Amino acid sequence: MSTTSFKCPNCGAAITYVPGTEHTKCPYCLSAHTLDALIAKQKEEATKAQQSEIQERKPEIDQSALREYICNSCGAQVVTDETTSSTICYYCHNPVIINDRISGEFLPDKIVPFQIDRDAAVERFLKWARSKRYVPKDFTSPSNLEKITGIYLPYWVANAQAEMDIVGRGENSRSWRTGDTEYTETKIYQFERQGTIEVNNISELAYSKFDKDLLRSIEPYKAKQKRDFALPYLTGFFAERYDIGRQDVEGRLDERARRYALSLARDSYSKYSNVRTEREQVDTQIVSWEYTLLPVWVLTYHYGSKTYVYAMNGQTGEAFGELPLNNRKLALTSGVLFAAVAILVTLGGWLIW
Numbered sequence: 001m002s003t004t005s006f007k008c009p010n011c012g013a014a015i016t017y018v019p020g021t022e023h024t025k026c027p028y029c030l031s032a033h034t035l036d037a038l039i040a041k042q043k044e045e046a047t048k049a050q051q052s053e054i055q056e057r058k059p060e061i062d063q064s065a066l067r068e069y070i071c072n073s074c075g076a077q078v079v080t081d082e083t084t085s086s087t088i089c090y091y092c093h094n095p096v097i098i099n100d101r102i103s104g105e106f107l108p109d110k111i112v113p114f115q116i117d118r119d120a121a122v123e124r125f126l127k128w129a130r131s132k133r134y135v136p137k138d139f140t141s142p143s144n145l146e147k148i149t150g151i152y153l154p155y156w157v158a159n160a161q162a163e164m165d166i167v168g169r170g171e172n173s174r175s176w177r178t179g180d181t182e183y184t185e186t187k188i189y190q191f192e193r194q195g196t197i198e199v200n201n202i203s204e205l206a207y208s209k210f211d212k213d214l215l216r217s218i219e220p221y222k223a224k225q226k227r228d229f230a231l232p233y234l235t236g237f238f239a240e241r242y243d244i245g246r247q248d249v250e251g252r253l254d255e256r257a258r259r260y261a262l263s264l265a266r267d268s269y270s271k272y273s274n275v276r277t278e279r280e281q282v283d284t285q286i287v288s289w290e291y292t293l294l295p296v297w298v299l300t301y302h303y304g305s306k307t308y309v310y311a312m313n314g315q316t317g318e319a320f321g322e323l324p325l326n327n328r329k330l331a332l333t334s335g336v337l338f339a340a341v342a343i344l345v346t347l348g349g350w351l352i353w
């Protein structure tokens with residue numbers, strides 16, 4: 001199975017992406033290299049490799065199903081989970097990217113790169129753990145901290161359009177008293193809401209092996225830092241490819257777009273009382289998809305007979321953890337993954353509310 005390892009152009013050591021930047025850093029000679037330069041170099045090498053592959057005429061096999069790869073730093077045969085697309089070699093600890101799991105249908109459109117580096121993640125975790133009582137001692141031991149892992153998880157992100165046609169009536173009343181007489185004035189309004197709403201960045205986890213509810217509690221991500229996908233963002237981090245297809249989340253995303261559009265509409269006439277709608281038609285359609293990788297720092301901890309998971313949003317630092325000896329429930333939120341939801345409500349170019 002073919003792999004990619006980003007090596008330092010100066011000294012040949014394996015290099016890793018530096019969170020929050022557009023470059024990598026070599027841990028040995030400390031030189032920095034821009035992602036653009038690395039992408040150009042990697043393309044050149046891939047073309048060369050392709051040419052030699054054609055000459056060799058390898059037999060056709062489904063490489064995505066293979067679990068083993070050969071580390072191109074130390075030559076060890078390494079077994080991975082079949083969805084892992086970026087990992088770290090068990091033997092030599094060099095980052096390795098498994099090409100077949102990050103190309104073709106598995107090539108991401110977008111990525112939110114890590115903004116929080118390992119040291120910052122560890123520091124935030126310690127601060128959190130130390131603020132709690134009754135935490136087992138080895139919970140914050142150096143060997144446990146080593147297990148904090150930066151991982152990119154796959155999401156389906158959809159942009160949807162909602163065609164809206166709503167007609168209804170509402171009232172506004174006021175009452176007052178003069179002497180013995182009470183007066184009530186009721187104004188009746190007819191309202192219409194027609195137009196198109198764009199609901200962008202609605203998303204669903206595309207990976208079955210991670211607890212969706214846990215991830216919900218560290219959302220949202222900011223769409224502002226979404227970038228076009230580039231391979232060097234992965235180096236030094238783990239990544240998974242999707243194992244839940246787009247068709248399996250489409251219905252849910254469509255429904256969410258519909259509910260969101262409807263709630264926006266209802267907000268706009270919530271100032272009336274006794275609202276009755278004569279027509280309430282909302283038709284949604286997903287107009288584009290972005291297969292997106294989002295960054296998470298994860299620590300799993302075995303204690304007693306249970307596994308506890310601590311997860312931190314790799315972009316914002318928002319964290320959620322189950323604590324040993326503590327029965328805190330998950331804070332579930334529903335809704336939209338990205339905080340910045342771009343909404344356009346237009347009717348012939350005019351905002352309708």
Ligand SMILES: [Zn+2]
Pocket residue numbers: 008009010011012013026027028029030031
């Ligand atoms: Zn170097």
Ligand SMILES: [Zn+2]
Pocket residue numbers: 071072073074075076089090091092093094
């Ligand atoms: Zn190796």
